[in-house]
Amino acid sequence: MPQHHWILSFVCDDMPGIVNAISGAIVDCGGNITESQQFASSNGRFFMRLQVEADAPRADFEARLTQVGERHQMEWQLDDVGRPLRTLVLGSTAKHCVSDLLFRQREGQLPIDVPLVLSNHESLSRIADFYDVPFEHRPVMTAEEKQAMEARILELVDQHDIELVVLARYMQILSEDLCRALEGRAINIHHSFLPGFKGANPYRQAHDRGVKLIGATAHFVTPDLDEGPIIEQNVTRVDHSHSPAQLQHIGQDVESQTLTRAVRWFAEHRVLLDGDRTVIFR
Amino acid sequence: MPQHHWILSFVCDDMPGIVNAISGAIVDCGGNITESQQFASSNGRFFMRLQVEADAPRADFEARLTQVGERHQMEWQLDDVGRPLRTLVLGSTAKHCVSDLLFRQREGQLPIDVPLVLSNHESLSRIADFYDVPFEHRPVMTAEEKQAMEARILELVDQHDIELVVLARYMQILSEDLCRALEGRAINIHHSFLPGFKGANPYRQAHDRGVKLIGATAHFVTPDLDEGPIIEQNVTRVDHSHSPAQLQHIGQDVESQTLTRAVRWFAEHRVLLDGDRTVIFR
Amino acid sequence: MPQHHWILSFVCDDMPGIVNAISGAIVDCGGNITESQQFASSNGRFFMRLQVEADAPRADFEARLTQVGERHQMEWQLDDVGRPLRTLVLGSTAKHCVSDLLFRQREGQLPIDVPLVLSNHESLSRIADFYDVPFEHRPVMTAEEKQAMEARILELVDQHDIELVVLARYMQILSEDLCRALEGRAINIHHSFLPGFKGANPYRQAHDRGVKLIGATAHFVTPDLDEGPIIEQNVTRVDHSHSPAQLQHIGQDVESQTLTRAVRWFAEHRVLLDGDRTVIFR
Amino acid sequence: MPQHHWILSFVCDDMPGIVNAISGAIVDCGGNITESQQFASSNGRFFMRLQVEADAPRADFEARLTQVGERHQMEWQLDDVGRPLRTLVLGSTAKHCVSDLLFRQREGQLPIDVPLVLSNHESLSRIADFYDVPFEHRPVMTAEEKQAMEARILELVDQHDIELVVLARYMQILSEDLCRALEGRAINIHHSFLPGFKGANPYRQAHDRGVKLIGATAHFVTPDLDEGPIIEQNVTRVDHSHSPAQLQHIGQDVESQTLTRAVRWFAEHRVLLDGDRTVIFR
Structure with a gap:
């Protein structure tokens, strides 16, 4: 050897x-x-x-x-090869993405090392406990709190020598300054539909339009909301019989799978930036 | 029996x-x-x-x-069961969708009976000949020609007792009157991306954004352009190495497969309208 | 409601x-x-x-x-609808299938209620603990121990009013008597290849033959080893670059997904027996 | 350029x-x-x-x-890059594989140049005509005819400087001598099931066992029947509602797709032999 x-x-x-x-x-x-x-x-x-x-x-x-x-x-x-990437996970209320990341970290299926889950809601604390990952909660209701949260993110990035920040359904828009500070090392996940839907409750809209595919996109965080370089996309088939709630469950599965793949490829240095595009060496 | x-x-x-x-x-x-x-x-x-x-x-x-x-x-x-649906095919310059429909009709894989291919360009005449399907060409450059074409469509629908009109990359916007006259019996195909792109040369845009999936949507024709009830959607995986031209070729494969599936399901009476949605009994 | x-x-x-x-x-x-x-x-x-x-x-x-x-x-x-099925899980040394079942039970994604994991090896005790499911270990090295294990299985089935027994890579051949006693309510999972391989170390054989697909089959347990009515099958794509160990990891993912789907469908009463075949109402 | x-x-x-x-x-x-x-x-x-x-x-x-x-x-x-490979197609009664190869050659989607279709049955003559490819029929009922056919194959290989021989459901076992003469440049296609079935009417057997996947394998021809190095494999999902005849139709689609992919990769020099395995540079 x-x-x-x-x-x-x-x-x-x-x-x-x-x-x-x-x-x-x-x-x-x-x-x-x-x-x-x-x-x-x-x-x-x-x-x-x-x-x-x-x-x-x-x-x-x-x-x-x-x-x-x-x-x-x-x-x-x-x-x-195989060195775990120091990864900060940002979450909110939705459990599916955080759960999948921590599960796979624990099973040795994903080369990341998460020193902390930081969230603007308490709801993720049980999952973090379950996987023995420290958890920190900070409310983000006011402009001051939002500023404090962003300062805390940068502090943690510095303190833990963070190489990757994962927005695991974090649901907060990062300030332009923070986007720039994390450029090329922060990954976000959002749902994707054909056709695209703007505004609230996209799964309800997708239901009402009778879409046959729902999907998710993992991309780098940039000041242009949801417009950063795309790392990975997936879709899954749905049909007329799915309720908006079922579409949402199915969509969440696609979201967590897609985010986990993007994180794996990034952690294995398979993701290179080419302007607004990514080169992915799978 | x-x-x-x-x-x-x-x-x-x-x-x-x-x-x-x-x-x-x-x-x-x-x-x-x-x-x-x-x-x-x-x-x-x-x-x-x-x-x-x-x-x-x-x-x-x-x-x-x-x-x-x-x-x-x-x-x-x-x-x-199995009765071929009388189907009028409208085409333009692109060959892939018309070719797939006629090929499968001829192979007995698709229960349609196409009495005529009607096109605003000559380019499809060789394919129609090849499959022994009558072909008619009418230029659609002026407002008068457009009106004449639409009148001709309705005439053919009447004359051949047409049950389904397929816009196989027809590339012309139908008038609101024609849309209403063909409501629930005209199917269109268009490319679909995550995220969606407006404007010219969508494959170039898809390339520049580095999308990882490209797809197609088959839907009923309504006065709302590209917004009719969705019948079928498919995507296929692409990567950074595909040029805009390659994306277009791949996209065309998805388009013809998706359109053919939608036509099959319609011809087998598997497509029912539920307001703006479809119920598909596959 | x-x-x-x-x-x-x-x-x-x-x-x-x-x-x-x-x-x-x-x-x-x-x-x-x-x-x-x-x-x-x-x-x-x-x-x-x-x-x-x-x-x-x-x-x-x-x-x-x-x-x-x-x-x-x-x-x-x-x-x-939704009542959790009382399910006994039998395991051995491999963790992937047991882990997936217990994870999904805990996340509320799978309508089963596992009162106990019974195993012929200690190795699964940590996973069972982690998911707060009681664990029982019994060595099965001798004919007497095997007989005792089978008696114990029937005792547990009786005691917990078990509706489904899942052989989650249990790796022990059940006696004909036990197979009959559990007929129609015991599900096994095994790897599947094209072509099939007999004998030891199938992943090594699959590697040496350069197969492009590896898969798994979930089926009812019958006295004919690995020949019971098939419930679900899946494959995944592999290539020349995968080592036998990698093939095994990939195969294990397919195994756990396939087993979990079969268990879900059974728990939702979507699996009906038609002689040697199954009818699956997905 | x-x-x-x-x-x-x-x-x-x-x-x-x-x-x-x-x-x-x-x-x-x-x-x-x-x-x-x-x-x-x-x-x-x-x-x-x-x-x-x-x-x-x-x-x-x-x-x-x-x-x-x-x-x-x-x-x-x-x-x-792009030079069409001189390819001899051997067929029998089944049309699907030959039809797909000639269709794609004609559409410019497959870099092969087929100077002749050689078949032991007349049934393929109409397809060959349709695609303007010369057709030759030789019955293979007796040992002498079989020997004559094999001599003719070698003669054609020589005469047309053939680089690839495709057994497009040729259904004849090649002699050991011919296998050796064509080693590394003859591709065969056969159906594949999980589990495998021996003997006649495999689709009937697959139906009776209620398989959930049916597939196809494209491989190099070797004296070991159906055991040559695997080039490509695919499966498709089926269910209890498919009759043996439907399974056969579905299986034929998989066969022609799989064979066409294998031929494309070979024609693009993406298939390299590594003992009994292939390296496929897709």
């Missing part, structure tokens, strides 16, 4: 020779590529993710990557 | 005793129920579709249905 | 007039049919499942059903 | 430096990698498929590949 199993991901301008340069760096450290995916975007950017086994010290590999990276002006990232 | 195999479908106000009354009529004619589906809508309407085998003359069964139907104020319809 | 919401399911010989007779009984009690499915088997048997809302006392409805049932020699069953 | 768009695929022993060597050859010819997939098998073999755009003459690139290939003892193959 080799000493290390790394994930290397990087982005740079597309040009001939990149793969050759990176594979050269890997050869120099006696590394072996166990997984490799690449994508050249139509906007001229090149994305790559590799898994590399090697016995060389990490510092040696990083030194070689720094050389190659400077030459090609790469943004690169090196991590250990 | 029994002499007849009928499809009976009906709608009426929901109340105790309907199933009992209908099944009584069937018993009286020595009929046997081979398939049965029902649905009670939350708005108080009751929908049912049955397949019935019987040796009794059709007139006898219709007489009994008339009695029951009057008592319960049913709108009912009786047809033979 | 009506006083009662019942599930009525029955089987009898197919003949004209059954639906009429049953719907007559429902009308007599002022009941309303909210869901209805039926099937006439090619072997001449007729199966039906209805959900009925009514205000009449249950005894009245049962009296009417008894009349109709005697006339048509029906085997019928009446239950309340 | 670059002058060339190539598909390069190769297999060699796994060792550090392969990717670096190949990407070096590409850089030397000014090529750019537009698609790349790789796999290191647990048996020590390394598989890779790349798409490369370049302006350099093909001979130059081949010269560089020959150097690298010799150093690493690669078996490599270079082709133009």
Whole structure:
């Protein structure tokens, strides 16, 4: 067994020779590529993710990557395969997404490490207890409370060295400042319909229009509400016999599955940003 | 083998005793129920579709249905299982939907009988020839031509006793009058995205937003453009590597599959209208 | 809101007039049919499942059903919608199926009531504790122990008035006597491949043959090992890159999903036996 | 637009430096990698498929590949993206697979070029005519006729420089000699069930066992009947209401879809052999 199993991901301008340069760096450290995916975007950017086994010290590999990276002006990232990502979970009243994340963390099915669930409602405390995850409740009824909550989020991100913030049906609009502070490391989930519905009670509207599919979208948080780069989408089939309440239950299942997949891919460094789009190396 | 195999479908106000009354009529004619589906809508309407085998003359069964139907104020319809529906196909330049419909008609996989393909472009003539279906071309560039085309549609509907008009990527907005004249017997197909996109070149927009699913919706034609009762929806998975042109090809596959399913269900009397919604007895 | 919401399911010989007779009984009690499915088997048997809302006392409805049932020699069953089924779970070392059942029971997603998990290994005790379900361990290494375990199973079935026994990867072959004693109320899960593999380590064999799908089958327990009437089957896509261990993990997910679906349908009286086949009213 | 768009695929022993060597050859010819997939098998073999755009003459690139290939003892193959594969189709009485292949060839959806359909029954002649593909019929009732047919197959392979032989429900067992002669370039399709069924009329057996899934497997032809390396598998859901004849129709749809996918992947050089397994670079 080799000493290390790394994930290397990087982005740079597309040009001939990149793969050759990176594979050269890997050869120099006696590394072996166990997984490799690449994508050249139509906007001229090149994305790559590799898994590399090697016995060389990490510092040696990083030194070689720094050389190659400077030459090609790469943004690169090196991590250990399987390392749990420090993840802050924000919740509200809905239990399904938080429950699925904590269940899978506990079962060892999801490489995240959640130091805290932070919520604007008490209702999630029992689930957090059940999974032995600390829980903190802060009401967000007033503008002051909202400001305090956002300050607390940033404090926790700092304190726990948080790499990912998951809005697990958090239901609060983040301020533009907070969106920017968490750019590229906060994931939100929302329901999605064909056609889309605006306004309150979308499941009632979906019922009244007789939709045959309901779905969910996981995306990065940006100041444009529900318009950040899409990470994952899923739908499930429904029919005329489903009540609005049943549609909602079915929709929640899709939401939690979709959010969990997005979190897994992010935690495994399979999600790279390409402007308003994502490159997903599944 | 029994002499007849009928499809009976009906709608009426929901109340105790309907199933009992209908099944009584069937018993009286020595009929046997081979398939049965029902649905009670939350708005108080009751929908049912049955397949019935019987040796009794059709007139006898219709007489009994008339009695029951009057008592319960049913709108009912009786047809033979497998009878091809007289179907007018409207097309434009895109080939995929027309091609799939005619291919399946020819293979005996779709119970429709298409006496004519009517199109505002010449491009579909070769496909129609290939499948031995008459083809008629009428340009629709001016307001007069549009009016003439709509008159021609109604003329053909009348002349061929058309039961279903399929807008197979017809790409023309029907006038409100024509929509009303064809209400409940014209089906349209359009692409669908999560989130929805307005305006030109939706596949380009879908690409730029990095959507992970693209889909299609088949719906009844109403004066509200693309807002008629939904019959069927499907999506397929795409990823960052698909170009706008590839998205379009994939989307076209979903469109033709979705339209063909909607046409099949309609031709088999599996589609019942419930206000703005459909009840689909698959 | 009506006083009662019942599930009525029955089987009898197919003949004209059954639906009429049953719907007559429902009308007599002022009941309303909210869901209805039926099937006439090619072997001449007729199966039906209805959900009925009514205000009449249950005894009245049962009296009417008894009349109709005697006339048509029906085997019928009446239950309340949503009543949890008393379910005994048998496990061994594998956690995935037991974990999913108990998780969904606890979340209120599965209408079962598990009084006990009985296992031939200690390994499941932590999961049972976690979900506050009593756990009992009995080694099954010798013929005597096996006999004692089977006696214990029957004792528990009797003591807790068990309606369903779930073999959640129990990995022990039940004696012919026990199979007969539990006929029609014991469900097993096993992995399934295309092509099928005999013998030890099927995931290794599946890997070596490069299968593209792996699946699971939930079926009734019969003396013919793994050959009882099939309730549900699912597959998932795999590829050349999956190791035997990964195939096993993926297979376990399919197993637990498939078993949970079969248990749900059984608990909702959607599973009816038709000789060696099942009729599933989903 | 670059002058060339190539598909390069190769297999060699796994060792550090392969990717670096190949990407070096590409850089030397000014090529750019537009698609790349790789796999290191647990048996020590390394598989890779790349798409490369370049302006350099093909001979130059081949010269560089020959150097690298010799150093690493690669078996490599270079082709133009989109070049239709010369494909011989063998059929019998069933129309569905042949029809789908010819339809998609004609629609430009499948990169194959079929010079002839060869069949042991006349029934396919109308389909071949319809798609303007030459048709040849040879009865295979006697041992002599079988031998003559196999000789004819080899003659046609030779005459048309055939790269792929597709057994589109050919229903004849090929001799061991012919299997060897076509090794790695003949694809067969057969139905697949969970559990598997031996003997005649498998759809009847599947019906009697009440299977919930029916499927199909496309695989390379080997002397071991139906046991060659698997290329693609699919299943579709069925239920108790399907008759054996309906199961067969549904099964045929799965068969033709599965065969067409396997043929597409082979024609795009996405199918590499790894002993008894396949590596599929989708």
